[in-house]
Amino acid sequence: MPPxxxxxxxxxxxxxxxxxxxxxQCAQTYDLxxxxxxxxxxxxxxKENKINWKCxxxxxxxVPVCTTTSTPQTSTASSSKTNNLTKTPADYHVTTRxxxxxxxxxxxxxxxxxSNLRAILKQEITAAIKSSIKELVMAELQNxxxxxxxxxxSMTFFNQHFEDLKAxxxxxxxxxxxxxxxxxxxxxxxxxxxxxxxLVEQQMRESNIEINGIPEKNSENLSTIVNKIAKSVDCQxxxxxxxxxxxxxxxxxxxxxxxxxxxxxxxxxxRDALIAAVSSYNRKxxxxxxxxxxxxxxxxxxxxxVAEHLTPTYKALHAEVRKKAKELSYKFIWVRNGRIxxxxxEYSPIxxxxxxxxxxxxx
Numbered sequence: 001m002p003p004x005x006x007x008x009x010x011x012x013x014x015x016x017x018x019x020x021x022x023x024x025q026c027a028q029t030y031d032l033x034x035x036x037x038x039x040x041x042x043x044x045x046x047k048e049n050k051i052n053w054k055c056x057x058x059x060x061x062x063v064p065v066c067t068t069t070s071t072p073q074t075s076t077a078s079s080s081k082t083n084n085l086t087k088t089p090a091d092y093h094v095t096t097r098x099x100x101x102x103x104x105x106x107x108x109x110x111x112x113x114x115s116n117l118r119a120i121l122k123q124e125i126t127a128a129i130k131s132s133i134k135e136l137v138m139a140e141l142q143n144x145x146x147x148x149x150x151x152x153x154s155m156t157f158f159n160q161h162f163e164d165l166k167a168x169x170x171x172x173x174x175x176x177x178x179x180x181x182x183x184x185x186x187x188x189x190x191x192x193x194x195x196x197x198x199l200v201e202q203q204m205r206e207s208n209i210e211i212n213g214i215p216e217k218n219s220e221n222l223s224t225i226v227n228k229i230a231k232s233v234d235c236q237x238x239x240x241x242x243x244x245x246x247x248x249x250x251x252x253x254x255x256x257x258x259x260x261x262x263x264x265x266x267x268x269x270x271r272d273a274l275i276a277a278v279s280s281y282n283r284k285x286x287x288x289x290x291x292x293x294x295x296x297x298x299x300x301x302x303x304x305x306v307a308e309h310l311t312p313t314y315k316a317l318h319a320e321v322r323k324k325a326k327e328l329s330y331k332f333i334w335v336r337n338g339r340i341x342x343x344x345x346e347y348s349p350i351x352x353x354x355x356x357x358x359x360x361x362x363x
Contacts, residue, residue, distance in 0.1 A: 010034035024051060025058040044115055194313075195355065201311045202338035206268050207243075208309035209275065211261040213302050215292060222246065225295055226263045229306065232294040235277035241266045251312070262309055268337075271308070278306040308335050321353050324362050 006015040009028040019042055021035035022028070032042060035055070214225060222245035230237035243266060247259040265271050282289045293301040310318060318340050325333050325342050332343040340353045342362060351361045 008034050021050070021053050021055075023053065023055040023058055025054050028055060028057075030055060044113055046113055198311055198313050199338075202314060205309040205311065206338065207265050207271055209263050209265065209271055210307050210309040211263065211304065212257070212307075213292065213304040214258060214261055214295065215297055215302075216247070216258045222261055222263070225261070228295050229278070229290070229304070230274060232290060233274075233277040233281040235274050237265075237270065237274060241270050275306055275308065308338065310335065310338065314338065314340065317353065317356065320356070320359060321362070324359060328362060330362065 007013070007029070008015060008020075008031045010030055011034055013031065015029065015031050019032055019039065021030045021032065021037055021042075023030070032039065035053075037045075211226070211229070223239070223242050226242050226245055227237065227239065229235075242263055244264040246262055248262050250257075250259055265274070278290055290304045290306070291301045292299075292304060295304065318335065321340055321342060322333055328344075330342050330344050331346075332341075334341055342351045342353065343349070351358075353359065353361065
């Protein structure tokens with residue numbers, strides 16, 4: 001609060017704020033400008049400093065004034081007394097202002113205020129924190145640099161290993177492509193050779209006939225049986241036209257049917273003639289087709305089948321063709337000169353089945 005007598009003694013201006021100085025000795029009030037106290041200094045002063053403050057007039061009363069050092073003591077004292085009597089309080093204030101400033105400055109520097117202590121502690125703590133943070137940061141950075149270096153070495157190692165694996169993979173991929181091409185070529189060659197081998201084997205059997213359904217006996221004469229078949233179907237076949245007759249082993253030993261009889265005739269013309277005669281006889285006698293009864297076998301009669309002698313590959317293919325043709329209601333299936341042929345009806349084209357891939361023709 002401003003004082004009751006809110007007028008500065010020095011400049012006679014009203015003191016409108018709470019920042020003023022009151023002399024401890026004379027109880028006179030001064031504004032900060034006349035008291036030569038800055039706002040910053042006023043803020044740093046403690047309550048005790050403000051209570052014990054003295055104005056320049058009161059301070060100058062205790063300080064002896066000396067004019068010269070060469071006059072006698074008596075003249076100095078009388079001169080000082082005369083000067084003091086002739087000077088006004090304003091003159092005292094003007095001459096002693098500098099000394100008061102020096103005294104106040106000495107008082108400020110001689111006391112450690114709370115604000116100064118706070119500033120000093122703040123500076124020290126800040127410096128200590130900065131130093132600690134710097135040390136911690138440097139230690140962490142060093143650790144991070146070491147980890148980055150180790151990581152860089154690991155990445156270099158893995159990168160080199162990856163490049164080696166990549167090169168090896170590319171080499172293997174190229175080699176695999178070459179092997180795949182060779183494999184395709186080999187498969188094509190094998191298929192071609194298999195087809196050619198089947199053709200060669202079938203050509204070796206071109207004069208052979210295959211007879212199924214003849215019961216097996218220990219004392220059988222197979223050449224005589226072939227001649228009896230020829231006579232039964234009215235086919236002109238001489239004894240010397242049958243070059244060789246034998247039974248072949250079963251593919252499935254558990255099959256109860258008798259072993260197949262294979263007869264090698266003199267030529268394909270004799271083969272075709274015998275097969276055509278058997279087919280014609282069966283068509284003419286649907287109720288009395290060629291059977292074991294015609295060959296002189298006693299007991300129950302069983303049918304006898306005469307066909308071209310096929311290789312095992314063509315036999316399997318013939319079985320597949322018959323199965324699929326039966327499912328699709330094909331009426332005609334036959335073999336001529338080692339080639340399997342099918343026909344859906346009398347008006348459909350003839351289809352030749354040479355291998356398994358040709359089965360798609362039957363649709």
